[in-house]
Structures are given as C-alpha cells and as structure tokens.
Amino acid sequence: MPRPLRHPGRRRRAAAVARGQGVGVGAMAAIQPSGAHGIETHRCRELVCEEAGTPPRLRLRDCPPLRATGSSIVVQVLATSVNPIDVKRSAGYGARLLSLKGAGRFPMVLGNDFAGEVLAAGPGVRQWKAGDRVLGTLPTGARGSHATQVVVDGKLVRPWVGDYAAAEAAVLPYxxxxxxxxxxxxxxxxxxxxxxxxxxxxxxxxxxxxxxxxxxxxxxxxxxxxxxxxxxxxxxxxxxxxxxxxxxxxxxxxxxxxxxxxxxxxxxxxxxxxxxxxxxxxxxxxxxxxxxxxxxxxxxxxxxxxxxxxxxxxxxxxxxxxxxxxxxVVYQPDRDALDALQAFMAHGAVRLPIGFQAPLADAAGAFRHVAEGRPGRAALLTP
Ligand SMILES: NC(=O)c1ccc[n+]([C@@H]2O[C@H](COP(=O)([O-])OP(=O)(O)OC[C@H]3O[C@@H](n4cnc5c(N)ncnc54)[C@H](OP(=O)(O)O)[C@@H]3O)[C@@H](O)[C@H]2O)c1
Incomplete structure (x- = not known):
C-alpha cells in the first residue's frame, strides 16, 4: 500500500509559490482523495505527442492518478525540461530502436527529467516521504516526465538541494x-x-x-x-x-x-x-x-x-x-551521476541558463526554442 500523503505545510508551500516553484491555486484545488487506497493526489495531466511530425503534435490530456507501488514514488512535477532528443523523438527519430524499450510508439509522453515534490511512496521506499523536494531522471520509455505527475524508482531521485528554482533544477538531471x-x-x-x-x-x-x-x-x-x-x-x-x-x-x-x-x-x-x-x-x-x-x-x-x-x-x-x-555515449538513468549532481548543486556549482519557460499547456514554444537551437535550456512548468 502506498504511504499516505501528509499535507504539505502551508507555510512551505506559500514560500515555494513565492519563489515561482509552487503548484499554484489551481492544483491545490485539484487535490482530491483517491478513495480506494486512502491517498490524496493532485489531478494528473500529461503532454502527449500524438504522432510523428514537425512541428510536434502535442496535446495536454487528463490521466488517471498515479500509484506508488513497490520501490517507486509518485512525484508532483513542478518543472521538467525539453531537450534536443525530445524534439527529435517528436519527429519520429529513433522510433525503431527505441521501440525495443517501448519508447518508439506514438502517442508518447516525452521528457527525461524533473524537479518536484513527493506525493506518495511505495511500501518498499524508506528514504522518501510526501512533501520531500526531489529531482530525478526517468529512463527513455513510453511515459516520460512532461506531465504533472511521474512515477519513478525511488533510487532515481535525489534531494533537490541549493537555491535552485524549479526550472533551474529541472534542466540539470538529464x-x-x-x-x-x-x-x-x-x-x-x-x-x-x-x-x-x-x-x-x-x-x-x-x-x-x-x-x-x-x-x-x-x-x-x-x-x-x-x-x-x-x-x-x-x-x-x-x-x-x-x-x-x-x-x-x-x-x-x-x-x-x-x-x-x-x-x-x-x-x-x-x-x-x-x-x-x-x-x-x-x-x-x-x-x-x-x-x-x-x-x-x-x-x-x-x-x-x-x-x-x-x-x-x-x-x-x-x-x-x-x-x-x-x-x-547513450543516456540512461545513472545513480552515480545523480549523486555527483547533488554534490555539485549543494555548492551551486553547476547551472544552465533558462532560455525559455512556459506552462505545460504552452509546450509548443519550448519545443520550437530547442528545435531552432536558441541559447539556454527550455523548461516546462506544471501544472
Ligand atoms: N546520445 C545521447 O544519449 C545524448 C544525450 C544527450 C544529448 N545528446 C545529443 O548531444 C548533442 C548536444 O546536446 P546538448 O543538449 O548540449 O545540445 P545543445 O544545447 O543544442 O547544444 C549543441 C551545441 O552544438 C553546437 N552545434 C550545433 N550544431 C552544430 C554543427 N552542425 N556543427 C558544430 N556545432 C554545432 C551549437 O553551439 P555553437 O553554435 O555555439 O557551436 C550548440 O549549442 C545533441 O545533438 C543531443 O541530441 C545525445
């Protein structure tokens, strides 16, 4: 059974919102008990790339609330990044080989990294609890991080340390x-x-x-x-x-x-x-x-x-x-890399400029920014 969500402290949430990291009034209102399992989750939405094409065919859709099982956790995504591989995959690149990992078939949710807040932890998870601020990576698969919630192996996230805003943290892990x-x-x-x-x-x-x-x-x-x-x-x-x-x-x-x-x-x-x-x-x-x-x-x-x-x-x-x-070199989640990233971030020693940021619902601009090779990373803020 997933562990119950403790209500994230109002004061901490208000401070996060003030820093531009909060999930906003809309999402707060969307918190709802899921009933059967006794946990609360935010409304879940995901950015779907519906078919291969340029510009990308993107649509934001509702999805069922995610559940934390085994060693996984559910994270409320506060920001996620758009990288050159997302733009290429949205046009169909890599579909054949990536289909071996279930990542080649449309519709797909792109994105490999995120910064957010733990919503629920599976029964096998000891180190994380609801409300922890984390960042992490996802393997390349059918459902990536361009969503308001992700399920991720608890070993593939680390504490989100340092003075990084959500977008600044989210552009780093991948x-x-x-x-x-x-x-x-x-x-x-x-x-x-x-x-x-x-x-x-x-x-x-x-x-x-x-x-x-x-x-x-x-x-x-x-x-x-x-x-x-x-x-x-x-x-x-x-x-x-x-x-x-x-x-x-x-x-x-x-x-x-x-x-x-x-x-x-x-x-x-x-x-x-x-x-x-x-x-x-x-x-x-x-x-x-x-x-x-x-x-x-x-x-x-x-x-x-x-x-x-x-x-x-x-x-x-x-x-x-x-x-x-x-x-x-081929990207895949790497625990040593996350440890190293955490150490660098603790000293504020690695940063990437944000060239473009937008709500998940306005993702097209972020994809265009990356496709045109404009300077600075692109970040999508959720919800
Ligand atoms: N194999 C993997 O798993 C993996 C993982 C991550 C990224 N990648 C790939 O690695 C590359 C770099 O990633 P990134 O995130 O750093 O991309 P990026 O932010 O877009 O940077 C690429 C840089 O390369 C330079 N460049 C672009 N086209 C060029 C060309 N034709 N000839 C010479 N220089 C060129 C540009 O800088 P200037 O114009 O200033 O020279 C650009 O800033 C991308 O192609 C990406 O898809 C692969």
Missing part, C-alpha cells in the same frame, strides 16, 4: 547524467582530471556548458569549440582557450589533448578524435548515428552500418595508442 557518462567513459574524474588538456566541441550547448563547469572545478585545462556568439560565455565558464568554429577549422587545433568530447556534430567526430595526443585517455561523443542508422536502414543493415562506423572511429582513436578509449 544533461548532467549524459555528461557524467561521457566523462566516465574516457576515465575523467576529480582524481584524474587535474591538469589534463581537454577539448570540448559543442561547448556552448547544455552538455558543453556543464562540461566546462565540471572540468574547471576539477582543474582540467579546457579548450572550447563554439560559435562566435558564445566565446565569452565559454571563457566565463572556465575554458582556458576558445576556438571559434566558424573562423578556425578544427583540424588547425594542435593534437595535444588528453581527452576530447563531441557534443556538436557527428561529421566532425573524426576531426575531434585527431586532436588527441599520443597515448591519450580517450574520446566520447553523444552525437552518433546509432538511432539514425536503424531508422533509415532497419535493424540488420542499420545495426551493421552503425557498428562499422563505430569500429572505424574506435580504430582512429586507437591509432593514438592501444589503450585510448572511444565511446558512443
């Missing part, structure tokens, strides 16, 4: 988790990173900005590649030097790097790999053709083509030394 997996795949951590020369392509984006902040905190020496409008931003976030990708070719950057990251463009991957020095640590890319190959050519041929592309790129990296790592 992108930070992906970054963390990229850093780990090349062997960078606080112990190994100090003094290392690291090249970051796509440094002005969400992943890039978090990479600059984390690597600066670890005292790595970062060279950022970005567009001319973002060079000052990259310096301010800790890049030691900045390359304007429009005026300086990547191939003109000296091959001196211990590690490199590609958060920008698959066609540039080989150029970035070639900037590694002999016996470097490695290279990781979040932009790779895995999903696209399978979409375009089916499981067998697409899988084969992707495997061949990976093999060729990994060989290129290993031409710098037999132990040089090469990785295609």
């Amino acid at each position: 992108t930070f988790t992906t970054l963390w997996r990229a850093l780990r795949s090349v062997g960078l951590d606080p112990r190994t990173a100090s003094g290392r020369q690291v090249l970051v392509h796509g440094a002005s984006g969400g992943l890039g900005q978090l990479a600059l902040q984390v690597l600066a905190a670890w005292q790595a020496r970062v060279t950022a590649i970005c567009g001319p409008q973002s060079m000052d931003l990259c310096r301010a976030l800790g890049a030691e030097s900045v390359v304007d990708r429009h005026t300086q070719g990547i191939s003109s950057i000296p091959a001196v790097f211990d590690a490199s990251f590609n958060f920008a463009s698959w066609p540039d991957d080989a150029l970035v790999v070639d900037r590694l020095r002999e016996a470097a640590m490695g290279h990781a890319t979040t932009v790779h053709p895995l999903l696209g190959c399978v979409d375009q050519h089916g499981f067998l041929r697409g899988g084969y083509l992707a495997w061949r592309a990976h093999l060729a790129a990994a060989r290129r990296a290993r031409s710098k030394g037999p132990s040089v790592r090469y990785a295609w």
Whole structure:
C-alpha cells in the first residue's frame, strides 16, 4: 500500500509559490482523495505527442492518478525540461530502436527529467516521504516526465538541494547524467582530471556548458569549440582557450589533448578524435548515428552500418595508442551521476541558463526554442 500523503505545510508551500516553484491555486484545488487506497493526489495531466511530425503534435490530456507501488514514488512535477532528443523523438527519430524499450510508439509522453515534490511512496521506499523536494531522471520509455505527475524508482531521485528554482533544477538531471557518462567513459574524474588538456566541441550547448563547469572545478585545462556568439560565455565558464568554429577549422587545433568530447556534430567526430595526443585517455561523443542508422536502414543493415562506423572511429582513436578509449555515449538513468549532481548543486556549482519557460499547456514554444537551437535550456512548468 502506498504511504499516505501528509499535507504539505502551508507555510512551505506559500514560500515555494513565492519563489515561482509552487503548484499554484489551481492544483491545490485539484487535490482530491483517491478513495480506494486512502491517498490524496493532485489531478494528473500529461503532454502527449500524438504522432510523428514537425512541428510536434502535442496535446495536454487528463490521466488517471498515479500509484506508488513497490520501490517507486509518485512525484508532483513542478518543472521538467525539453531537450534536443525530445524534439527529435517528436519527429519520429529513433522510433525503431527505441521501440525495443517501448519508447518508439506514438502517442508518447516525452521528457527525461524533473524537479518536484513527493506525493506518495511505495511500501518498499524508506528514504522518501510526501512533501520531500526531489529531482530525478526517468529512463527513455513510453511515459516520460512532461506531465504533472511521474512515477519513478525511488533510487532515481535525489534531494533537490541549493537555491535552485524549479526550472533551474529541472534542466540539470538529464544533461548532467549524459555528461557524467561521457566523462566516465574516457576515465575523467576529480582524481584524474587535474591538469589534463581537454577539448570540448559543442561547448556552448547544455552538455558543453556543464562540461566546462565540471572540468574547471576539477582543474582540467579546457579548450572550447563554439560559435562566435558564445566565446565569452565559454571563457566565463572556465575554458582556458576558445576556438571559434566558424573562423578556425578544427583540424588547425594542435593534437595535444588528453581527452576530447563531441557534443556538436557527428561529421566532425573524426576531426575531434585527431586532436588527441599520443597515448591519450580517450574520446566520447553523444552525437552518433546509432538511432539514425536503424531508422533509415532497419535493424540488420542499420545495426551493421552503425557498428562499422563505430569500429572505424574506435580504430582512429586507437591509432593514438592501444589503450585510448572511444565511446558512443547513450543516456540512461545513472545513480552515480545523480549523486555527483547533488554534490555539485549543494555548492551551486553547476547551472544552465533558462532560455525559455512556459506552462505545460504552452509546450509548443519550448519545443520550437530547442528545435531552432536558441541559447539556454527550455523548461516546462506544471501544472
Ligand atoms: N546520445 C545521447 O544519449 C545524448 C544525450 C544527450 C544529448 N545528446 C545529443 O548531444 C548533442 C548536444 O546536446 P546538448 O543538449 O548540449 O545540445 P545543445 O544545447 O543544442 O547544444 C549543441 C551545441 O552544438 C553546437 N552545434 C550545433 N550544431 C552544430 C554543427 N552542425 N556543427 C558544430 N556545432 C554545432 C551549437 O553551439 P555553437 O553554435 O555555439 O557551436 C550548440 O549549442 C545533441 O545533438 C543531443 O541530441 C545525445
């Protein structure tokens, strides 16, 4: 049986509303006993992407109240983010391969991260209780976080610490988790990173900005590649030097790097790999053709083509030394990443600017903002 919801303190709620984090009068009015299980839940609504298309075919609809069972919790979402993958999936990208995880079929609810307040905890959950403020990640699946409530494994949330408003907290977990997996795949951590020369392509984006902040905190020496409008931003976030990708070719950057990251463009991957020095640590890319190959050519041929592309790129990296790592990074919830995010947030040490925020009901603008590559993350506030 889910544990009952204790009434969140009025004073705390009023303070949250004053900070722009509250669920608002409408949602308070919508709190209703669910009867059978004796818990109270807010009205549940979800943003459904009805079919593949550009612009995305989005509709807000009511859904049955969610239940916390086993080790799961129900979270009242206060904010959730829109990322490039949401825009791509709304257009049908990745549908074939993601269908293996139940995430390829329309209608679907997109979104992978959130900040909110625990509504109910399943019987196997010890660490969370109603009213706790948390942030977390969801695996890529049929029902994501673009909703007023999510059910999530209690192990995939962490306390929402620091002075972050709901939108500021919600834009971090998915992108930070992906970054963390990229850093780990090349062997960078606080112990190994100090003094290392690291090249970051796509440094002005969400992943890039978090990479600059984390690597600066670890005292790595970062060279950022970005567009001319973002060079000052990259310096301010800790890049030691900045390359304007429009005026300086990547191939003109000296091959001196211990590690490199590609958060920008698959066609540039080989150029970035070639900037590694002999016996470097490695290279990781979040932009790779895995999903696209399978979409375009089916499981067998697409899988084969992707495997061949990976093999060729990994060989290129290993031409710098037999132990040089090469990785295609794939997002998935990661408990170590959430621990690390919590530690950084406790010091206010990682932030992403919010370029656009809107209520869930006005999500189209957030998707447009991300699709057009405008600066700053997009956040959806609920309800
Ligand atoms: N594999 C995974 O699981 C996974 C997870 C998360 C993200 N991703 C992908 O990783 C990429 C980065 O994510 P993000 O959230 O950081 O995206 P983002 O915020 O949109 O940033 C991407 C940055 O790359 C640069 N860029 C865009 N197109 C480019 C091009 N054709 N050539 C060179 N640079 C280009 C842009 O900056 P400038 O114009 O300043 O250079 C942009 O700011 C996205 O493609 C995203 O879909 C993959």
